[in-house]
Every structure is written in C-alpha cells, then in structure tokens.
Amino acid sequence: MSASTVHVVIAPDKFKGTLSAAEVAAALKTGLQASSSAIEVTIVPVADGGDGTVDAAVAAGFSRQSLTAAGPTGEPVETSWARRDEQAVVELADVSGLSQLPGGRLVALTATSRGTGEVIAAALDAGCRRVVVGIGGSASTDGGAGLLRALGVEILDASGQPIAEGGVALAQAARLDLAGLHPALTDPQNPARITVACDVDNPLTGEHGAAAVYGPQKGATPPQVADLDAALTHWADLVAATTGSDRRDVPGAGAAGGVGFGLMALAGADARPGAELVFDLVGLVEAVSGADLVITGEGSLDEQTLRGKAPAAVAKAARDAGVPVVGVAGRCTLDEQVWRQAGFSAVHTTTDEADTPEQSMTDPAPLLQRIGRRIGASLTAGAS
Structure with missing residues (x-):
C-alpha cells in the first residue's frame, strides 16, 4: 500500500x-x-450468530454445503451450512427459525429445533470436528430436545415411547437415553467440539427464562408461557437426574428457546458471544x-x-x-x-x-x- x-x-x-x-x-x-x-x-461481512452467520462465513472463504432438513413445524426446508477443513458453521435461524415457519404461522407449543440437529449431524458425518452453532432467531421453545434427538438422544415417556415434538411435550418426558448420541461427540481420541454463538444470558426457566422472555415473540399466550416454563423445568430436572449436573441457570441456557441448555448440558458445548465468535471466523x-x-x-x-x-x-x-x-x-x-x-x-x-x-x-x-x-x-x- x-x-x-x-x-x-x-x-x-x-x-x-x-x-x-x-x-x-x-x-x-x-x-x-x-x-x-x-x-x-x-x-x-459480519454477523452476530443470528441470520446471516453462514453467509458471513462463506464470504470469508468457507464453502457452502446445501441440504434439506426439518423446519420448525417438521416440514422439510432447504438450508445450508458452511465448511472450511474440519470447521463447520451452522445457523439455527436458517432451518429452525421464525423465518422458516410456513406462512409465518406461529406454533409456540409444538415448534421444534430438530432440523438444526440434523444440520449439525450432517457436519459431523462429513468429518467436521469443530462446529460453531449460531442460535439466534429460533421459532421453538423445546429446550433443545428436537436438536438432541436428531443427534441420537432418545427422550421417552412413561410407557417407553418417544415424546412428541415441541416444548409442551417435554412435560411427558420420563426417561433419557444418551447411548445413541452421535459418536463424533463421544469419540475418546478426537471428540468433536460444539461452540454456541450466543448473545443472551437468560437462564432456561423462571421469570427471565426462555418461555417467559421469548415465548410471547413466538406466539405463546400467558397460559401457554406458564405451560412451557413448567415443561422446561421438568426437562431440566430430568437432564440433571440423568447427567448429575444441573445447567438450567448457566448464562445462555435460555437462548433460542433452550437450545443453549440442550447443547451445553448434553452435547458438551461451550458458549461465546456471537459477534466475537464470528469475528474470529472471518x-x-x-x-x-x-x-x-x-x-x-x-x-x-x-x-x-x-x-x-x-x-x-x-x-x-x-x-x-x-x-x-x-x-x-x-x-x-x-x-x-x-x-x-x-x-x-x-x-x-x-x-x-x-x-x-x-x-x-x-x-x-x-x-x-x-x-x-x-x-x-x-x-x-x-x-x-
């Protein structure tokens, strides 16, 4: 110059x-x-972990990987993730976000994060060992349960049947089986590491939790907010009893309807501020x-x-x-x-x-x- x-x-x-x-x-x-x-x-180009995160990674030299995954209502949506060597960037908003609701119809009680788990699984299957997940813009309040099921976790009711999708169904969860968790996450030699790009510090439950603060934006009425918070509390109790660790009050556990909690409690993820994480990538x-x-x-x-x-x-x-x-x-x-x-x-x-x-x-x-x-x-x- x-x-x-x-x-x-x-x-x-x-x-x-x-x-x-x-x-x-x-x-x-x-x-x-x-x-x-x-x-x-x-x-x-930059982003803060919400929509635009994959685009920012692609602009920085990552390659875009396209796939079809379950949207927040379970209907298939076209989405993508970004890859550079063994590093992947996944954007929740582009698969499980409000923008992917058919016709913009809010379904606060039954929306699922399953599709985001399917995208993470695709990145792990492709050999990626560092996965950054931007979790802004979620349509669901399911505690990350849908995402975890896509990664192999079984969530069963009292009769041993899989519970339904969505946050309110968590009230029926009676048993958690982690044996099928994606092998890349439990590999003793080279375990994959997930980092959550998160810009909120909400806990999972309570007056500052996922349901109370963000549920109304996703269409939840006051009684539905109470139902979702009770279901998330039950979910957190079950996870704590299964793992021996209670992560519901960790800052960011309430992010993206509890996806932060699910990833940190059961997939070993850590969390960093979204903008800071994207800045490192680009x-x-x-x-x-x-x-x-x-x-x-x-x-x-x-x-x-x-x-x-x-x-x-x-x-x-x-x-x-x-x-x-x-x-x-x-x-x-x-x-x-x-x-x-x-x-x-x-x-x-x-x-x-x-x-x-x-x-x-x-x-x-x-x-x-x-x-x-x-x-x-x-x-x-x-x-x-």
Whole structure:
C-alpha cells in the first residue's frame, strides 16, 4: 500500500429485509471507489450468530454445503451450512427459525429445533470436528430436545415411547437415553467440539427464562408461557437426574428457546458471544488492524445494537485498534452523544439519503453507493 492509498475495511451486518451483509458492503465499496482510485477496500461481512452467520462465513472463504432438513413445524426446508477443513458453521435461524415457519404461522407449543440437529449431524458425518452453532432467531421453545434427538438422544415417556415434538411435550418426558448420541461427540481420541454463538444470558426457566422472555415473540399466550416454563423445568430436572449436573441457570441456557441448555448440558458445548465468535471466523481483528477507516452498520442502529450486536462489536474492535469507525444504517434512533460514546465518528442512514420514505426499503443499494461516495470524498480530501 502506497503512502497515498487509504485502506478502508467494510464490515457490515445485513440490512434485514433488504440486503445481505455482502450486498451492503458491495454497494458501499462501489461508492467509495467511485470517489477516488486511491481507496483500497477490504470487505469483511459480519454477523452476530443470528441470520446471516453462514453467509458471513462463506464470504470469508468457507464453502457452502446445501441440504434439506426439518423446519420448525417438521416440514422439510432447504438450508445450508458452511465448511472450511474440519470447521463447520451452522445457523439455527436458517432451518429452525421464525423465518422458516410456513406462512409465518406461529406454533409456540409444538415448534421444534430438530432440523438444526440434523444440520449439525450432517457436519459431523462429513468429518467436521469443530462446529460453531449460531442460535439466534429460533421459532421453538423445546429446550433443545428436537436438536438432541436428531443427534441420537432418545427422550421417552412413561410407557417407553418417544415424546412428541415441541416444548409442551417435554412435560411427558420420563426417561433419557444418551447411548445413541452421535459418536463424533463421544469419540475418546478426537471428540468433536460444539461452540454456541450466543448473545443472551437468560437462564432456561423462571421469570427471565426462555418461555417467559421469548415465548410471547413466538406466539405463546400467558397460559401457554406458564405451560412451557413448567415443561422446561421438568426437562431440566430430568437432564440433571440423568447427567448429575444441573445447567438450567448457566448464562445462555435460555437462548433460542433452550437450545443453549440442550447443547451445553448434553452435547458438551461451550458458549461465546456471537459477534466475537464470528469475528474470529472471518478474521475481522486482523483486517481492522491495518485499516485507516472501518465502516460498519445494520438495518437499524438502535438500543439493541449496543447490547452486543455486530456493529457495536465492530466499533469496539476498531476503537481498540485505534482506527476510526463510521456507522451506516437504514435508520438510526440513537442520539449523537450515544453513538459517539459507542465509538462511531459519524453515522449515515439511507433514510436521510432517500427521496421518499419507501426508497430506503425498496431500493437501498444506490443510496448506499451515494453514502460511500460521500465518505470516500471526505477521506481523500482529508488525505490530500
């Protein structure tokens, strides 16, 4: 890189409902490089463990592996996971998530995480020995039971029959048989390791648990929330009695309707913050260390952004490296003082750039190109 070259790292999350992270980055790059040939761009799409996690891994050089698995209602869905050597990235949202509900119909009591277990099993069968599972966006509250059954765990009722799918059926669980757990997870020589990408610290049960906090978002009424919490409590009791360890209050056990609990309690998984884990996969910190500017963002920069979501984590990584960071979003509801405290030196929105309110949602790419040109012009003016 010559002394006159300005190196920009573009590391956005998706603009949900409009553009993927890679599409956001491509539009910004077009604008930046249209403003000056002296701008060198590195694109590092990111995610926080929810939807877009596999896409971010693929953009970082992983290969996409497609398959059909059970959706949250049991109907087959087309999904994918990402692979690089013995490392796999699995995204719950793309198989067991709210977006995979047929017609968007919420089924809080019976939705299952089974399909995510089928994808993990496919990665293990393919020889992967490190599996990262992003668990944001779940449609189910089944304590991870569906996922575990896809990995070979048997969950039986008092008569020795398999229980039904879904969270409320856990109330009928009487016996747990772990003998059939996927052999890759119990291999004494080279056991596979599962890491959960998780950005919430909820326990499995109680007033801050999976059913109480997230059940209503999945369509559960107050009585159904109570039924689900009771079923999850029974499930946690059974798991503790079977394994000799009670993991229901471990931070993150309540993530994704209890998938965090299931993976940690019965599949030996550990948990890490989602954005941090994705950054390791895509090499963000290394990319940022050599930059003159970092651009990040998502569809809405708001209070949720500051609670561990990807753009705030990118801003911290840039700040730690001594590199200024600019935020780009569809909209921003944060006061300037707040976003500056979060590490952003400027924030641009497509809403402010649009000629009409609808344009920001229907055709954001040209608006992002325009923002990129403006950022590029200010960069090269400052360097001249």
